[in-house]
Amino acid sequence: MIEIKDKADCCGCTACASVCAHGAITMKPDAMGFLYPVVDRSKCVDCGLCDKVCAFNDNYDTDLNLPKPDAYAARHKDxxxxxxxxxxxxxxxxxxxxxxxxxxxxxxxxxxxxxxxxxxxxxxxxxxxxxxxxxxxxxxxxxxxxxxxxxxxxxxxxxxxxxxxxxxxxxxxxxxxxxxxxxxxIVCHGVPGPNLWRDYIAYLEKKQGDKICWVNFRDKQAFGWKAHRETFKFVNGGG
Structure with missing residues (x-):
């Protein structure tokens, strides 16, 4: 039976919940909105599949890993x-x-x-x-x-x-x-919590007095390649 004692040992990928044939595992959000597995012990049959499939397991299958990564650079022609x-x-x-x-x-x-x-x-x-x-x-x-x-x-x-x-x-x-x-x-430096994003959307809409209708986390066309600035458009034309 999977049991998350340290949140650092789970990424919320849903592999454990997906592999459970008895529907004993559901993904529940914490205060930040990050999803973690919760086991219904009345449905669990202790088959061990959830622990086995977890990528944080010491026995995670790395057979397909290359001994040394091959690196390439690519850009679309269009x-x-x-x-x-x-x-x-x-x-x-x-x-x-x-x-x-x-x-x-x-x-x-x-x-x-x-x-x-x-x-x-x-x-x-x-x-x-x-x-x-x-x-x-x-x-x-x-x-x-x-x-x-x-x-x-x-x-x-x-x-x-x-x-x-x-x-x-x-x-x-x-x-x-x-x-x-x-x-x-993707090259990942960690992901913010969903509830933080939800609350930020609500804050911007309250500040603007309008609903957001378009989002761009990194607007290359407005700010170029190096900028990391979000762009929002509102229903009534603000942005």
Whole structure:
């Protein structure tokens, strides 16, 4: 049975909740909105799968790790894609390939007034929501299970997320299904709490007296490559 005694030993990836066939594990937010697994002991059968699948387990499978990483630099040929992405738009190039070959793409998008969640895309239009940095922990919900189903159905799947999210998914999917899974993680310095982001949105809307209708965590077009400034647009034209 998984039991989080130190929050540093959990990233909220949902691998443990996804692998539990008895529905004994649910993800509950703490005061900052970070999600942690909570076990319903009345449903738990002590099978041990939740502990086994955890990427923080000492026995986490590292068979696919390279002895020494290969480093490459890439930039999209289309400058429009570069200008509307946060870096060089490599994610767009890779996901275009997956979509053109009948695959699906998972990435971070929005729901419920800019709450960050992971979503599934089968078209470029759906995929474009995943463009750009989103400096908040995303809610996985049932995405891990959706990815596994897609892989079992024979689809190529590309998943983009933080390193701890991709590690959790890699462990949950298992060796047999990894062949058609493309994992793309980001250089991560840690993610702010969802409730902090929620409260900041509420603060800006109260200050402006208007609802936010558009968000950009790093507006390259307005502030260039080096700036780390958020841009917001409001319903009635403010920004």
């Amino acid at each position: 400058m429009h894609e570069v200008e509307t992405s946060r870096s060089g738009a490599a994610f767009i190039a890779m996901s275009d390939y997956v979509l053109e070959n009948g695959g699906v793409v998972y990435g971070a998008g929005y729901t419920d007034h800019f709450r960050v969640v992971h979503k599934r895309a089968t078209t470029r239009e759906e995929r474009d929501e995943f463009k750009g940095s989103k400096y908040v922990q995303s809610d996985m919900n049932t995405v891990f299970r959706q990815v596994k189903k897609d892989l079992k159905d024979g689809l190529i799947v590309m998943f983009s997320g933080t390193p701890c999210q991709t590690a959790g998914l890699n462990s949950y999917v298992g060796r047999r299904l990894r062949e058609h899974l493309i994992l793309v993680d």
